[in-house]
Amino acid sequence: MKSMTGxxxxxxxxxxxxxxxxxxxxxxxxxxxxxxxxxxxxxxxxEIDKAVGAVAKRGHIDVNIRLKVLQxxxxxxxxxxxxxxxxxxxxxxxxxxxxxxxxxxSDFLAQEGVLVATKSGDSELYRAPLFEALTTALDQxxxxxxxxxxxxxxxxxxxGNHLVQAQRVLSEHADELEALVKEQLVKRFDELIGDKxxxxxxxxxxxxxxxxxxxxxxxxxxxxxxxxxxxxxxxSDEPVGKRLDFLCQEMNxxxxxxxSKSQMVELNIQVVRMKDSLENIREQVRNIx
Numbered sequence: 001m002k003s004m005t006g007x008x009x010x011x012x013x014x015x016x017x018x019x020x021x022x023x024x025x026x027x028x029x030x031x032x033x034x035x036x037x038x039x040x041x042x043x044x045x046x047e048i049d050k051a052v053g054a055v056a057k058r059g060h061i062d063v064n065i066r067l068k069v070l071q072x073x074x075x076x077x078x079x080x081x082x083x084x085x086x087x088x089x090x091x092x093x094x095x096x097x098x099x100x101x102x103x104x105x106s107d108f109l110a111q112e113g114v115l116v117a118t119k120s121g122d123s124e125l126y127r128a129p130l131f132e133a134l135t136t137a138l139d140q141x142x143x144x145x146x147x148x149x150x151x152x153x154x155x156x157x158x159x160g161n162h163l164v165q166a167q168r169v170l171s172e173h174a175d176e177l178e179a180l181v182k183e184q185l186v187k188r189f190d191e192l193i194g195d196k197x198x199x200x201x202x203x204x205x206x207x208x209x210x211x212x213x214x215x216x217x218x219x220x221x222x223x224x225x226x227x228x229x230x231x232x233x234x235x236s237d238e239p240v241g242k243r244l245d246f247l248c249q250e251m252n253x254x255x256x257x258x259x260s261k262s263q264m265v266e267l268n269i270q271v272v273r274m275k276d277s278l279e280n281i282r283e284q285v286r287n288i289x
Contacts, residue, residue, distance in 0.1 A: 008141030
């Protein structure tokens with residue numbers, strides 16, 4: 001089991017540049033990767049996403065990659081044709097003004113296109129150190145997600161055991177609830193009909209229908225099935241966050257139905273406890289990948 005939150009960082013320093021990779025993961029329903037990558041490394045964006053996707057199946061991942069060039073790969077050259085063009089232009093200005101024009105070298109340097117700066121732009125120069133740093137940062141991210149996931153798993157087991165204990169109490173009192181409902185119904189019929197006489201078979205049939213309506217045996221059985229699946233999912237190595245969230249919805253439905261049928265204080269207490277535990281479980285599940 002893995003958490004959706006985690007952190008990873010690695011920095012690589014060479015003679016020509018310094019490169020740092022930082023990964024931050026947060027809760028999210030789907031996998032969403034946000035990039036803050038140096039322009040010189042943008043060619044590797046798809047490969048970076050693929051590497052991140054191998055570690056995280058869900059969550060919002062911030063990928064921050066900083067690049068600091070220590071030795072510039074910039075080259076500067078003079079555009080001689082541009083210099084000649086500006087020289088001719090200066091001469092034309094002097095002729096048009098009928099006066100000499102004192103032109104210095106700084107006037108040429110100030111003109112656009114005289115000095116042209118270029119970079120090698122070879123992104124492959126950064127490939128090896130980039131993915132070396134990314135691999136290390138992803139390993140840290142995976143370990144932090146696994147570490148937090150293990151802690152969450154133990155908490156989910158503890159909360160799940162609370163549900164199991166409460167479910168056992170419900171099961172032990174289910175027959176008692178039916179007996180209580182039957183007793184109340186018979187007493188109520190007796191109060192309404194009194195000594196006027198009544199068809200016992202007919203009344204018992206009506207009671208049977210009502211007992212089916214108020215019985216919680218089916219809900220308890222389905223809740224038990226859901227709990228068995230819950231503990232199976234906790235031991236799975238696959239991403240189970242979405243499945244656990246759906247399972248919590250199903251268990252909540254059964255618990256609410258039991259609560260609506262219950263007429264016993266002891267059962268109501270267990271329903272309240274189960275709702276509290278289930279709400280805590282759902283909060284934890286939102287952080288599970």
